[in-house]
């Protein structure tokens with residue numbers, strides 16, 4: 787199942803810089819692991835924003851939910867999720 791996810795990061799302005807750097811490093815490590823595993827298919831910065839558009843490939847809505855809640859930056863993100871399905875005019879064979 788494919789899901790388009792928008793994540794907008796809102797770190798508190800008074801957050802300790804070392805704490806912020808640690809959260810970002812942990813987020814990066816998990817994001818890269820999930821990309822290697824094929825769960826996090828796309829990760830794009832939205833130009834001009836501290837936000838990203840991502841595509842997740844998971845087995846269930848519950849898996850997506852659990853995965854998003856594990857993200858170290860989850861407490862500081864606004865997350866929007868949209869389920870994706872095949873477009874009848876798509877010529878791509880690899881996105882099911």
Ligand SMILES: O=C(O)CC1=CCC(=O)O1
Nearest residue numbers: 795813814817836837838
């Ligand atoms: O910077 C972001 O958009 C938040 C984020 C998601 C994965 C990651 O490494 O950073």
